[in-house]
Structure formats: C-alpha cells, structure tokens
Amino acid sequence: MSKVEDFEELRPLLFSIAYRILGSVSEAEDAVQETWLRFDGSATRPTSTKAFLSAVVTRISIDVLRSARVRREEYIGPWFPEPLLNDPYQDPARSVELADSVSMAALLLLERLSPLERAVFVLREVFAFGFADVAAAVGRSEAACRQLLVRARRHMEAGRPRFEADRGERQELATRFFDALRNGDVGGLQNLLAADVQLVGDGGGRAPQLARTVLGAANVARLLGTVFPWLLRVDVTLEPREVNGQPGAILRDRDGRILQALLIEVLDGRIQAIRGVSNPDKLGHLGPVADAWAVDREVKQVRRRMR
Template identity: 75%
Template sequence: MNRTEEFQELRPLLFSIAYRLLSSVSEAEDAVQETWLRWNASPGRPASAKAFLSAVVTRISIDVLRSARVRREEYVGPWFPEPLLADPYQDPERSAELADSLSMAALLLLERLSPLERAVFVLREVFGFGFPDVASAVGRSEAACRQLVVRARRHMDAGRPRFEADRREREALAGRFFDALKEGDVDGLRELLAADVHMAGDGGGKTPQLATRILGAENVARVLSVLVPPFVRIGGVVEPREVNGQPGAVIRDRDGKVLNALALDILDGRIQTIRTVINPEKLRHMGPVADVWAVVREADQAAP
C-alpha cells in the first residue's frame, strides 16, 4: 500500500478524532488536510501510519482549539458544535459508544476540559489508543497522560450524558415528535417532552433567534406549535435525520436549502433537551443555506 492509499484508509478516523477535538466540521476537515500535507512531506515511513497520522492531526487540532476557545468566549448567545450528519469512522463493535461520544451533549461537556485533557481523553477513552501512542501524540510522558485521563474522566463522568439504550425506541419517539411538530399538535408535543425539558438555539447573532433558553414542556410545546406549522405551509420540510449520533432533523426551505439542524436528547421515554443550530456559518458544509430572514417573513404572513 502506498502513502496515498494509507492516508485515504485512515482519513475517516483522522476526521473523527479532529471533529471530537474541535466540534467543527470545517476546522476538522482543515486539520485533516494539513495532516495530509505533513504526511506527504515527511521523510521515510513510520512504523505505524495510524499512530503517526493520529498524532499529527491531534497536535494540529490542539493548536486550533487553543485559539478557538477565545472566539467561543466572545460568541453571541449559546454556542453549539457544528452539526454532523454521519461519522465517517464506524467501528461496528463500538458504534453505540462512538455515537454517544459524538452527541452535542458530550461535545459540550468536552468543552469544559483543557485542550490537553480533551485530546488525551478522546484518544484514550473514545478511540482506545494505548498510552505510549497518546503520550507521543500530545508530547507528554505516559505518567502525565494517565493523570490527565483521570482528571478528564472525573469531569466527564460528573456530567456524562445518558441516552436511551434502545435506538429503535429513540427513533420511534423522535418520529412521533416530528409528526406532532409538523401538525402543531400541542398536546402531542407536550406528551413527548420531559417536564423540565429545555430548548436552546445557536444563531451566533446572525439570525432571528428564539429566547436564549425556553424551559418546561408547556412553554416548549406552545412555542414549537406556533413556529413550525406556518413554515410547513409555505413548503418547508422537516427531514428526520441522525444528528451527531442522536435523533434529530434537518429543516429545509421549499427549495431544499438548509435552514436549521435540530438534535434531541432522549432519556426515560421523554425528550430532555432540544438543541437547534441555525447559524448559517455552521450549516454550510451541509449544502446551500436558506435565507432565514426571508423564510421567517413568509412564514409570518402564512400564520393564521
């Protein structure tokens, strides 16, 4: 196998590592591209292409993450990861675990870690790298990496998201939710929401925005029942999809342009959290983006 073939075979894994470190599709793709350039320019052949390339993409991602943290502190409104519709790296034996580590809840929890803690945790706890490879990737001793993992695991375990174990049950509940959503069925929506459900939207100050957070089943059900049906009447589409490994949907205008991505956290047979990403800069990797302001104006005119 030549160098190009080796890289292409490992590319899905490299992207998956970078995305979990950066929570950004575009930045993860850039990190993988930079890894390719360094791989192409490196002399000789390492004993393990996987270890070498994983170390390179991790170091690049750590550097990006350090600068990104400042930008996120200045972000307008709630900050959520860029939605990911499918993880290109799939290990059938660990698919559920990998999906949970991809969820928005898990990625937001990773934001609490330092860049080094985050890198060590992702490499060791998510992808199962040995400590020698982890230490090489982050430029620390194995003993230091073990300490970093312990600290990171403590932070993650304190707030680790839990989801329904049965994927089919989650998908069935999500299907009922989206049917009720399109029909504006307040009672149907309320029945599927946890009493203390909360909904939040990431618009980055660039779009019409819901309240920073809407709390409680009654409030969330009524807001959704008012907002969505007029949008459907003007040709909008609610397209159920898996978003970041969890039930969700892509919201499109009548021309198929992306308006919004929505992810659900489901536990104990109820929807606990609804996160929506409407910032157009975080949706461009999914295709052409809709003019949100124009859609809102038209939907307002279609409202009863």
C-alpha cells in the same frame, strides 16, 4: 502502499479524531488536510503510519482548539458544535459507543475539558489508543496522560445523565415527536417532553434565534406547536435524520436549502433537550444553505395576512 493510499485509508479515522476534539466539521477537515501536507512533506516513512498521522492530527487540533476557545467566548448566544450527519469512521464492534461519543450532549461535555484533557480522553476513551501512543500524540509522559485522563473522566461523569435511553426508544420517541410537530399538536408534544425540558437555539447572530432558552414542557410545546405550522405554510419541510448519532431532523426551505439542523436528547422516556443549529456558517458542509432571514420575513407576512 503509496503515501496517498496509506493516508486515504486513515482519513476517516483522522477526521473523527479531529471532529471530537474540535466540534467543528470545517476545522476538522482543515486539520486533516494539514496533516496530509506534513505527511507528504516528510522525508521518511514512520514505523506506524496510523500512530504518526493520529499524533499529527491531534497536535494540530489541540492548537486550533486553543485559539478557537477565545472565539467561542465571544460568540453571540449559545454555542453548539457543527452538526454531523455521517461519521466516516466505522467500527461495527463499537458503533454504539462511537455514535454516543459524537452526540451533541457528549461534545458539549467535552467543552468542559482543557484541550489536552480533551485530546487524551478522545484518543484513549473513544478510540482505545494505548497510553504510549496517547503520550506521543500530546507530547506528555504516560504518567501525565493517565492523570489527564482521570481528570477528564471526572468532568465527563459529573455531567452525564444517570440513565440513558437505548437507540430503539430514542427513535420511537423521535418519530412521535416529529409527527406531533408537523401536526401542530401541542398536547401531543407536551406528553413527550420532560417537565424541565430545554429548547435552545444557536444562530450565532447570523440567523433568527430564540431570545433566550425556553424552559418547561408546557412552554416548549406551546412555542413549537405554534411556530411550526407557520413554517409549513411557507413550504418549509422537515426531514428526519440521524444527527450526531442521535435522532434529529433537517429543516429545508421550498427550494431544498438547509434552514436548520434540529437535535433531540432523550432520557428516561422523555425528551430532555431540543437544540436547533441555524447559524449558516455551521450548516454549509451539509449542502446549500437557506436565507433564514428571508424565511422569517415570509412567515411574518403570512401571519399578517391571516389576521
């Protein structure tokens, strides 16, 4: 095959590696493009194109992550990864594992790791690369990579929930949740929420967002059951979608532009966390983005008229 054909065959894998290391669709796409430029500019063909390209995209992603960490420390409000609707890398034998590894909860746990730990964990634990290839990708010895993996596993396991819901349970609970949300059913919402549920928003100062995290089933249900009916009055629609491999939804304005990505985390038969991403810089890869400030102003105008 030609270089172009080799690269295009591996592009989904390269993007999936980069996204899990970076938590950013746009940065992952840039890392993949830079990988192509280096591959196209190389004078020789590697023995294993997969190992070579995976190593290149990993090194690029590590460098980008190191600089991104500084920006994330200065971020306004909570920082979440960019929402992903479709992970292009498909491996039917490991589809559940791959979906779980790209969940918002998993990506936030990965933020606890150093860039090297994160890269080693992603290559070894998610994509099952051999230690020789992992070592070549991160520029460390195999022994060092094993130690990095031990530390990464320790951090990841410390943050993982003890009991995880299966996909059927998550989807059934999500359907009931979104039905109650559309109906403004505060009681119905509260019955689906864990006692210590969290509602958190990421607007990055670029869109209306919660002043702080909302805690507790009663508080979260009351806020959602009150706010969402007003959004419906200005023709905001809710489109259930799988987001980052988990139940979620896309909120759109009356023109179909994206207002917010909403994700829910289910554990032990209840919704444990609800995360909303409304920063327009993190939604552009999903399609045209709505003016969230304009929608917010319209809601306030409608509320004033209804008083």
